[in-house]
Amino acid sequence: MKFLSDKSIERLRAGADAPDFEGTRYRLLERVARGGMGVVYAAEDTKLERRVALKVLDLPGKNSELAKRLMREARVLARLEHPGIVPVHDVGTLADGRVFYTMTFVEGQRLDKHLAAVDSLPDRLRLFLRICDAMAFAHARGVLHRDLKPANIMVGPFGEVLVMDWGLAKILREGAGQPAADEDAEATVTGSAPQEATPGDTTQISEATGHGTVLGTPGYMSPEQARGDIRNLDTRSDLYSLGALLRSMLVTTRNSRLPRPLEAICAKATAETPALRYESVTQLGQDVSRYLDGLPVTAYRESLLERSGRFYRRYQTAILLIAAYLVMRVLILVFMKR
Amino acid sequence: MNKVLLGLFLGAVLGAIDGSTAWFTPAVRSMMVGIIVGSTIKGLIAGVAAGIFARKVNSVPLGILFGLAVGFFLAYLVAYMQHGYYLEIILPGSIVGMIVGYATQKYGAAPATATR
Numbered sequence: 001m002k003f004l005s006d007k008s009i010e011r012l013r014a015g016a017d018a019p020d021f022e023g024t025r026y027r028l029l030e031r032v033a034r035g036g037m038g039v040v041y042a043a044e045d046t047k048l049e050r051r052v053a054l055k056v057l058d059l060p061g062k063n064s065e066l067a068k069r070l071m072r073e074a075r076v077l078a079r080l081e082h083p084g085i086v087p088v089h090d091v092g093t094l095a096d097g098r099v100f101y102t103m104t105f106v107e108g109q110r111l112d113k114h115l116a117a118v119d120s121l122p123d124r125l126r127l128f129l130r131i132c133d134a135m136a137f138a139h140a141r142g143v144l145h146r147d148l149k150p151a152n153i154m155v156g157p158f159g160e161v162l163v164m165d166w167g168l169a170k171i172l173r174e175g176a177g178q179p180a181a182d183e184d185a186e187a188t189v190t191g192s193a194p195q196e197a198t199p200g201d202t203t204q205i206s207e208a209t210g211h212g213t214v215l216g217t218p219g220y221m222s223p224e225q226a227r228g229d230i231r232n233l234d235t236r237s238d239l240y241s242l243g244a245l246l247r248s249m250l251v252t253t254r255n256s257r258l259p260r261p262l263e264a265i266c267a268k269a270t271a272e273t274p275a276l277r278y279e280s281v282t283q284l285g286q287d288v289s290r291y292l293d294g295l296p297v298t299a300y301r302e303s304l305l306e307r308s309g310r311f312y313r314r315y316q317t318a319i320l321l322i323a324a325y326l327v328m329r330v331l332i333l334v335f336m337k338r
Numbered sequence: 339m340n341k342v343l344l345g346l347f348l349g350a351v352l353g354a355i356d357g358s359t360a361w362f363t364p365a366v367r368s369m370m371v372g373i374i375v376g377s378t379i380k381g382l383i384a385g386v387a388a389g390i391f392a393r394k395v396n397s398v399p400l401g402i403l404f405g406l407a408v409g410f411f412l413a414y415l416v417a418y419m420q421h422g423y424y425l426e427i428i429l430p431g432s433i434v435g436m437i438v439g440y441a442t443q444k445y446g447a448a449p450a451t452a453t454r
Contacts, residue, residue: 318440328429328430
């Protein structure tokens with residue numbers, strides 16, 4: 001009797017799991033990542049001759065709960081048409097009955113890796129503002145991300161910032177803009193980050209996210225999310241994650257202490273009580289913008305000395321030029337009197 | 339305010355203020371009006387030049403350098419016509435030019451793009 005090695009078994013399993021793209025416009029290129037419900041592949045759209053990311057369910061069945069969820073994910077992602085959110089191109093069913101959808105294939109770096117090459121604090125803040133833009137848009141469409149962390153943000157080769165992995169997203173009924181048309185109060189929405197799930201990844205994906213279920217990533221999820229208080233989650237839960245994300249983006253080994261206004265912004269965004277946080281992502285973004293522009297931030301009450309220092313830094317050149325003029329005028333007067 | 343208009347306004351105001359400092363020099367007090375008018379015109383010319391430069395080149399350091407050059411040149415012309423007070427005219431004139439050059443770059447609004 002001859003035994004097969006583990007490697008051979010793995011190869012056979014991968015071959016058996018590989019989706020059959022017969023009858024579709026897609027050609028399989030490579031496996032990219034595994035998610036909670038299925039696998040993400042890099043595929044070629046043979047009609048448009050472009051590379052796409054294709055997410056396909058593990059199990060066949062058009063009417064299964066998972067298939068319904070995947071379709072709903074695709075619909076929700078399609079609703080989030082924004083430069084900071086990966087767009088969906090197509091949905092369909094493979095010959096073997098597995099449901100799939102395709103989206104833009106993002107080539108880039110995860111935010112945490114990208115930041116290693118970004119030393120300037122203002123540049124990091126500008127990156128953060130673009131994440132805020134995408135999240136403000138999602139909130140306006142009534143969608144919570146619930147798993148914001150550096151590993152779920154991609155920075156493309158041209159500096160484009162994309163919020164990925166909407167696997168734990170929740171649709172809020174009260175969302176402004178386009179109201180949620182789904183019958184469920186929440187849905188699982190998955191985008192794909194071109195990365196393998198890391199073994200230490202603590203994110204869970206639940207099929208039916210019931211009250212009391214804990215989802216998210218420790219260190220980034222809000223206290224109410226950590227308690228499993230699913231029913232009461234609102235946009236302020238994502239705000240907490242954004243505050244934690246901001247802190248992680250700014251605190252580096254070289255720069256362990258943040259300027260006080262930025263520390264106050266992070267503290268306000270990550271307040272234990274949701275009512276003490278910013279009211280919206282837009283407000284958080286505005287405070288960060290104000291800091292970048294040398295203006296006072298709403299989260300921090302500065303002393304007179306700090307205000308003077310900020311005023312000086314903001315108008316440094318003008319102040320120095322005017323001072324130079326006045327000093328020179330006085331000197332001329334003094335020397336002429338002699 | 340657009341860059342040229344800002345340069346014009348700021349150049350005129352700073353030129354007038356700069357000219358009025360002549361009051362501290364008793365020897366020229368009798369010529370105050372002429373000095374203020376001349377200094378204002380000098381400021382106007384420097385301001386317009388800095389404003390036009392700011393429309394073409396978007397750089398604060400270059401704007402300051404250009405203001406310095408224009409301010410210096412115009413002040414030198416004035417001092418040359420006065421046959422004296424070179425230092426007293428050229429130094430402040432140059433710094434006023436730098437201030438106007440800086441302000442037009444930093445605070446002047448870019449012209450709006452025409453759209454259909």
